[in-house]
Amino acid sequence: MPQVMVVARNFMDMVAALPAAKLDMLYDSAFICEAVLRSLPPLAKKYALQMLYVSAPVAAAAMEEWVLDEYAAKHRVAIDRLLQLRVFVEVRDRRKEVSYKMNQKFQGNMQKYLVDGGSLPREPIPSSVTARLPTLAELESFALEQWECFLLQLINSSQVERGTSFSSSMMRTFQRGLLSSRDGEAPRLTENGFQFLLMETNAQLWYIMREYISSAEERGVDPTELISFLLELSFHTLGEAYSLNTLTDVQRNAIRDLAELGLVKLQQGRKDSWFIPTKLATNLSASLSDSSSNKEGFVVVETNFRMYAYSTSRLHCEILRLFSRVEYQLPNLIVGSITKESLYGAFENGITAEQIISFLQQNAHPRVADKIPAVPENVTDQIRLWETDRNRVDMTLSHLYEDFPSKDMFDQCCDYARDHGCLLWEDAKKMRLIVRVEFHSEMREFLRRLR
Amino acid sequence: MVAFCSPKSRNMVNAIKGLFISCDVPMAQFIVNLNASMPASDKFILHMLDPTHMFVQPHVAEMIRGKISEFRDQNSYEKPT
Numbered sequence: 001m002p003q004v005m006v007v008a009r010n011f012m013d014m015v016a017a018l019p020a021a022k023l024d025m026l027y028d029s030a031f032i033c034e035a036v037l038r039s040l041p042p043l044a045k046k047y048a049l050q051m052l053y054v055s056a057p058v059a060a061a062a063m064e065e066w067v068l069d070e071y072a073a074k075h076r077v078a079i080d081r082l083l084q085l086r087v088f089v090e091v092r093d094r095r096k097e098v099s100y101k102m103n104q105k106f107q108g109n110m111q112k113y114l115v116d117g118g119s120l121p122r123e124p125i126p127s128s129v130t131a132r133l134p135t136l137a138e139l140e141s142f143a144l145e146q147w148e149c150f151l152l153q154l155i156n157s158s159q160v161e162r163g164t165s166f167s168s169s170m171m172r173t174f175q176r177g178l179l180s181s182r183d184g185e186a187p188r189l190t191e192n193g194f195q196f197l198l199m200e201t202n203a204q205l206w207y208i209m210r211e212y213i214s215s216a217e218e219r220g221v222d223p224t225e226l227i228s229f230l231l232e233l234s235f236h237t238l239g240e241a242y243s244l245n246t247l248t249d250v251q252r253n254a255i256r257d258l259a260e261l262g263l264v265k266l267q268q269g270r271k272d273s274w275f276i277p278t279k280l281a282t283n284l285s286a287s288l289s290d291s292s293s294n295k296e297g298f299v300v301v302e303t304n305f306r307m308y309a310y311s312t313s314r315l316h317c318e319i320l321r322l323f324s325r326v327e328y329q330l331p332n333l334i335v336g337s338i339t340k341e342s343l344y345g346a347f348e349n350g351i352t353a354e355q356i357i358s359f360l361q362q363n364a365h366p367r368v369a370d371k372i373p374a375v376p377e378n379v380t381d382q383i384r385l386w387e388t389d390r391n392r393v394d395m396t397l398s399h400l401y402e403d404f405p406s407k408d409m410f411d412q413c414c415d416y417a418r419d420h421g422c423l424l425w426e427d428a429k430k431m432r433l434i435v436r437v438e439f440h441s442e443m444r445e446f447l448r449r450l451r
Numbered sequence: 452m453v454a455f456c457s458p459k460s461r462n463m464v465n466a467i468k469g470l471f472i473s474c475d476v477p478m479a480q481f482i483v484n485l486n487a488s489m490p491a492s493d494k495f496i497l498h499m500l501d502p503t504h505m506f507v508q509p510h511v512a513e514m515i516r517g518k519i520s521e522f523r524d525q526n527s528y529e530k531p532t
Contacts, residue, residue, distance in 0.1 A: 325530075339529075340527060341527055341529045389523075392474055392475055392478050392519075393472060393473075393474040393478050393482075393515065393516070393519060394472065394473040394474065395470050395471070395472050395512050395515075396470065396471045396472075396473075397468075397469075397470060397471075397509060398468075398469065398470065398471040398506075399466050399467065399468050399469075400466070400467045400469060400471075400497070400498065400506050401464055401465065401466050401467075402464070402465050402467075403464055403465045404464055405464070409464075424471045425471060425500060425504060425506075427500065432498075434471050434506060437468065440466065440468075443466075444466070447464055
């Protein structure tokens with residue numbers, strides 16, 4: 001199975017990675033055009049708006065004059081982004097000079113948008129049909145519970161405990177990179193799985209979404225349709241009900257999967273079924289502009305390595321248990337301590353000191369979040385020291401060469417290995433040298449030539 | 452051992468595969484002591500290069516890490532749950 005990199009990445013990078021034909025297909029939808037426009041860096045936004053009513057190509061050289069010389073780098077970044085997302089298309093004339101032209105579909109949709117105004121992807125169901133909908137607070141509570149349940153399933157899977165069962169497509173998404181499952185063994189968290197748990201919620205959400213979309217083709221689903229729907233979803237109104245009847249089969253299946261994550265809530269009426277977007281779903285658009293939602297922290301770390309987490313969440317307790325010793329678990333307070341032994345457990349699972357420190361800082365309780373530093377320096381320093389203590393011995397597979405017939409030959413070999421960055425050790429007196437193991441064949445060849 | 456030429460040739464250079472270890476002095480002493488405590492057939496240090504570097508058998512990486520880990524655990528106390 002290919003190694004999955006746990007990197008928090010912008011959803012638009014995924015859109016940009018689509019082949020040109022599929023990207024153009026995406027731009028059939030005005031909502032996606034709007035979402036893409038929102039996601040652009042400021043200068044790229046300006047260029048897109050500037051080109052909105054220009055149908056002829058504009059020479060690249062002419063565009064460079066739109067900015068002062070000192071902003072050439074930002075200009076380059078903006079243009080690259082517009083080309084990656086195919087908002088701009090490169091055109092070469094007879095003299096092979098580069099010009100940029102706006103994507104016709106994108107341009108057409110955005111022009112229409114400006115003239116006619118925006119509309120919702122679909123109309124909400126009238127309240128006479130839905131009767132009582134959950135309040136925003138209830139919806140937020142549902143989303144959080146569902147999301148935590150999903151993450152607890154990840155932890156429970158590695159602890160061979162019973163948990164809520166999830167659909168196979170969601171578990172498969174997890175298994176791709178976060179859980180390893182060998183035949184006959186219970187699934188266990190991989191290094192990536194442990195790192196994933198310490199990531200910020202939006203980053204986790206994007207990771208899951210990216211895996212969900214990447215694995216779509218395995219399920220016989222077109223990724224473009226999924227991406228299209230997810231972008232559309234971020235334009236739905238929080239807390240409003242939308243009928244399932246308006247969805248395609250692919251979209252309906254996606255909605256059921258998203259409900260398990262807490263992005264939407266499903267409800268059944270007498271005749272109709274509907275879904276209600278939660279904050280997690282509408283946050284998809286917040287993530288599009290790279291601003292993460294500001295969640296309140298819950299952790300206080302003291303200089304004596306004691307830790308107090310003001311949380312009712314079982315998930316928080318399990319996450320803290322990854323790197324600390326949890327001593328008391330009270331209804332709304334988790335008391336623990338950061339110990340060398342608990343940290344070594346974390347290090348062995350592939351969690352790094354920086355990830356732990358970052359987690360503690362990002363989740364600092366409001367009472368300490370504004371302090372400098374939010375986590376006492378003696379604690380963060382000690383966490384780093386304990387990590388380096390684990391790496392006191394450096395081992396490199398290598399070859400040792402000895403019994404050189406002459407000093408001259410020895411020196412030439414040293415220089416050769418050093419020039420290639422493979423020299424680990426040399427002893428001029430005893431005429432011994434040590435090189436990296438991968439350099440052995442080249443060294444042998446070099447010696448043969450010297451003879 | 453890999454010999455590039457016949458023993459008769461004056462250009463013979465020996466190449467030995469192994470692990471090059473870099474560490475601090477106390478850890479080096481720990482490894483030397485570990486080597487000394489092994490029976491002759493299990494000794495693994497091929498060359499002691501200097502107080503912080505050594506060249507050892509290629510297969511002993513996990514064993515050494517395990518012993519270091521064990522040593523560290525012996526110097527730790529974990530309060531019972």
